[in-house]
Amino acid sequence: MPPLTRPRTAAALAAFSLLLGLLVALxxxxxxxxxxxxxxxxxSSAENAVFGAAAAVDGDAGTRWSSAFGDPQWIQVDLGASxxxxxxxxxxxxxxxxxxxxxxxxxxxxxTTVHSTTNGAGGNQTLTVSGTGRYVxxxxxxxxxxxxxxxxxxxxxxxxSGPAPGSQLLSYNKPGVASSQQHDPNCWECTPxxxxxxxxxxxxxxxxDSGWVDxxxxxxxxxxxxxIDKVVLQWDPASAKAYQLQVSNDxxxxxxxxxxxxGPGFKETLTVSGSGRYVRMYGTQRNxxxxxxxxxxxxxxxxxxxxxxxxxxxxxxxxxxxxxxxxFNTPAGTKPDATKWRADPGTGQNNELQVYTNxxxxxxDGQGNLVIEARRQATPGTTCPVxxxxxxxxxxxxxxxxxxxxxxxxxxxxxEARIKVxxxxxxxPAFWMMGSDFLTGRPWPYNxxxxxxxxxxxxxxxxxxxxxxxAYNGAGGYGGTYGLPGGADFSNDFHTWTMLWNSTxxxxxxxxxxxxxxxxxxxxxxxxxxxxDHPFYLIxxxxxxxxxPGPPNNATPFPARMLVDYVRVYR
Numbered sequence: 001m002p003p004l005t006r007p008r009t010a011a012a013l014a015a016f017s018l019l020l021g022l023l024v025a026l027x028x029x030x031x032x033x034x035x036x037x038x039x040x041x042x043x044s045s046a047e048n049a050v051f052g053a054a055a056a057v058d059g060d061a062g063t064r065w066s067s068a069f070g071d072p073q074w075i076q077v078d079l080g081a082s083x084x085x086x087x088x089x090x091x092x093x094x095x096x097x098x099x100x101x102x103x104x105x106x107x108x109x110x111x112t113t114v115h116s117t118t119n120g121a122g123g124n125q126t127l128t129v130s131g132t133g134r135y136v137x138x139x140x141x142x143x144x145x146x147x148x149x150x151x152x153x154x155x156x157x158x159x160x161s162g163p164a165p166g167s168q169l170l171s172y173n174k175p176g177v178a179s180s181q182q183h184d185p186n187c188w189e190c191t192p193x194x195x196x197x198x199x200x201x202x203x204x205x206x207x208x209d210s211g212w213v214d215x216x217x218x219x220x221x222x223x224x225x226x227x228i229d230k231v232v233l234q235w236d237p238a239s240a241k242a243y244q245l246q247v248s249n250d251x252x253x254x255x256x257x258x259x260x261x262x263g264p265g266f267k268e269t270l271t272v273s274g275s276g277r278y279v280r281m282y283g284t285q286r287n288x289x290x291x292x293x294x295x296x297x298x299x300x301x302x303x304x305x306x307x308x309x310x311x312x313x314x315x316x317x318x319x320x321x322x323x324x325x326x327x328f329n330t331p332a333g334t335k336p337d338a339t340k341w342r343a344d345p346g347t348g349q350n351n352e353l354q355v356y357t358n359x360x361x362x363x364x365d366g367q368g369n370l371v372i373e374a375r376r377q378a379t380p381g382t383t384c385p386v387x388x389x390x391x392x393x394x395x396x397x398x399x400x401x402x403x404x405x406x407x408x409x410x411x412x413x414x415x416e417a418r419i420k421v422x423x424x425x426x427x428x429p430a431f432w433m434m435g436s437d438f439l440t441g442r443p444w445p446y447n448x449x450x451x452x453x454x455x456x457x458x459x460x461x462x463x464x465x466x467x468x469x470x471a472y473n474g475a476g477g478y479g480g481t482y483g484l485p486g487g488a489d490f491s492n493d494f495h496t497w498t499m500l501w502n503s504t505x506x507x508x509x510x511x512x513x514x515x516x517x518x519x520x521x522x523x524x525x526x527x528x529x530x531x532x533d534h535p536f537y538l539i540x541x542x543x544x545x546x547x548x549p550g551p552p553n554n555a556t557p558f559p560a561r562m563l564v565d566y567v568r569v570y571r
Contacts (some may be wrong), residue, residue, distance in 0.1 A: 007552040029100035030087050036136070036156035036450065038262040043067060047148060056154040062562045064093055067140075067148035075154060076137035080258040082106065082273040085114065085136060088127045093150035096110070096122030099142035100149075104133030104269040108156040111137060111521040115324050120144065133302065134273075141369070167229050171196045171220045171279070171299040172309045179205035182291070192218050198309055200529035201446040201470050203236055206291030212238075216292035219280035223305030225249060228257065228279060229271045230300035234529055236471065241263035242285035247276030252449075254280060267524040295471070295529045313411040314531060315502045320414045320570035327566045332366030335359050336402055344401040353387055353426070353545035353552070354397040355379040361400035369420075369563040372401040374427060374542045375559040388551045396429040397552070401541035409436045409535040410569055415452065416498040417540075418565035423491035426552030427457025428543035429562040431497055445473040449533045453497040455554070456549045461492040465499075465508040465516050471528025480508070480516030494565055503533060540564060 038055050043053035043065060051066035053075050067073040088102050102115035114131035122144060140149040172335030176192030182205040190205040191490045195218060206216045227362055231245055245258035257274030265287050279299045281291045326340050336343075336359065345358045354374065354465045361373045377398045384395035421429045432454070449468035456462070466479030484490065498509040506518040542562045545551045552558075 001198060007155050011565055015502045020118070024560045032157045032159055034155055035079050035083055035085075035158055037156065038260075039080060039256075040259050040261055041065075042078075043523045045148075045151075051150070053214075056151045059153075061091065061152050064152045065154070066093065066095065066150035067309050068150045069143075069146065071143060072139060072141045073149045073350065074137050074139045075149075075151065076135050077154065077156060078106065078108070078259055079134050079136065079156065080260065080316065081271055082132060082134045083158045083271075085129055085131045085133065085156060085158040088115070088129055088136065088138075088400045089153065089155040089157070090127070090138065091153040092120075092122040092125070093152055094145065095147035095150040096120060097138075097140040097142065098144040100138055100140045102127060102129055103139055104131040104136045105135040105137070106133050108135045111139075113437075122265040122296070126335055129530075136527045142528065151304070155192065156260055166302050168302070168306060169220050169302055169309055170226050170228075170304040170306045171297065172198055173307045174223060174295075174448040175221045176204070176218060177221070178204060181205065181218050182207050187293075190293070192220075195294045196220055198296070198487035200234065200295050201448065201531045203293050203295045203470075204297075205236065205238060205293035208430050212286065212289065212291035214286060215282060215284050216286075217280055217282045217296060218294065219248075219251065219278050220297065220299060221251070222277055222279065222299065222303075224279050224303060225275060226274055226301045226304035228274045228299060228301040231258070231272055231279070232298040232300075233268045233270070233281065233294060234296035234416060234524065235263065235265045235267070235290060236295060236528075238290035238293040239263060239287045240281070240283035240285065240292055241287045243281055243491070245270065245272055245376060246282055247274040247381060249276050249571070250280045254282070258459060259302065261285075266526060266528070279287050281381060290357045291508070311314070312503065316413050316571045323410070323413070323571045324408055324442070324569040324570060326370075327368065327562065328364050328370040329368050330364045330366075330512065331480055332364060334364045336362055336370065340404060341402045342405050344403050344541075347382060347384060348401075348543050348546065350543075350546040351385045352428075352541060352543045353395060354399040355382055355384075357398050357543070359400070359402075361398055365563070369565055370540075370541060372399045372400040372402075372429075372542050372562045372564070374422070374544050374558065374560045385545070387545075389554060397544040397558075399542045399544055401539065403434075403539040406437060407537075408569075409537040410571060411535050412501050412503065412535065412571065414498065414570035415538070415568075416496060416570075417452070417567045418496045419453065420494045420544065420563040420565075421455045421460065421491050422456040422457060422557075422562055423460045423489070424556040424558050424560055426549055427560050428454065428546060428549040429457075430454045430539070430541055432539050432545070434539060435531075436442045436535040436537050439537075444468075445470055448534075448536070449473075450499070450501075450506070450532065450536060451477075451479065454548075455490055457560070458550060460489050461487050463510065463515070467506070467518060467532070469528060469531045478518065478523060482510065482515035484510070494563070495515040506532065514562075516533040537567075540567075
């Protein structure tokens, strides 16, 4: 006798999918979250390879799990960590259970029943339950049809156990060990220690020597046994699609406390529950052709032998108070105040064509403005990219660049300047900030750069405000463009650029109107680490030529002047 099979037609499946779409299940309570979607699911059996257990927890109402035709049958989901379960939603296919139980377990071996029925009606069921466990199972004991058991969706709602009282960062500056580490010009000294240093601009990465391979892992020695309740992973784009978090008391025998088979990369904040001296990220499948790399691997809990992390900087006062200013109210020809500014001479970067002089191009005008002047003026003995106007590789332009360098810097605040920009092809006025550690040897972009205002002289109806960090920089910086009402030209008048900067956001404004906002959490979840919790200093300059603005031409007006009415910093 041939095996019993179920008739399946495309029309029947499509009709049933449509019916499911019209049925609306009751939502979980607002305080609870969907815990099961995308997690690892297993089952007692599957009708065939198409109807595997994973299809019931994939969030797709058009895919399903279907069991063999017999009793009992079960499907279970591993939530990755212990959770308080409050609700289970079941979307049954025609093959439903008339008798079944919902069960929870801490180890997938010993089960506690939190719901039981002997007169299941199928369809969409929303079941209020109460229980705690890492694993949740539907155990079918009596089928309603001659077929097996089949679920379009198996959703588990609840809340994680959450941090324990007294939970703290345990992994800061603790020793790390990894499967390999990268050390080359693309990732200099990317050792395991970089993942535990609370420096979001340094990272660990697996080595390239023998190729990027699976598995790849990194663990931290907490110094003593700890109860772990939270792990934060800030991934480089070289992230894990499938990985486990594991704990151990001897770094030899590991127990898994969290599993993810669909890792999103970027920043993951994970509620977990486990005990051990060592905590490991064990990657089994990569999201990219590259290896595994973490900017930060933070472990929280109680116990261990933690080092005290640095105290984070405080946010600005509300309202912020004026702490530094320059109004430029000095007689015409006065050089910048040496107690506030220093010259930043030399040739530029980015294929620029100017030489920055030692204040020769910077002075006040006697009308309350600082003037930074770009001139068509050759500097013998210097070398620049070819000037398209003269054809010379001797630098054909001079300009001014000043910064507060060793004079003044700040972490957070309201930073503001009132500026009138020049117009003309190849001109590139800017008001910006650099991480102060640049002055002590940390290279760009690891120090961080905050561009408050950039204008291109060839398109003075558009402004740019941008952040630069190791994970997003240059043409890939994180920022926005904007214009003035009615498409007005920025070069026609003075405008006030303001940056409001604190521990969770940066807001850019022009003339009091917000033009772009950076939310720290969104940045970390979509582009990479936030590296703006340390001191930055101020810079004013006018570049000539370069990759971004393009070159000057015969029509570019020289001398070209940027006027600065004032610069003020509030905190």
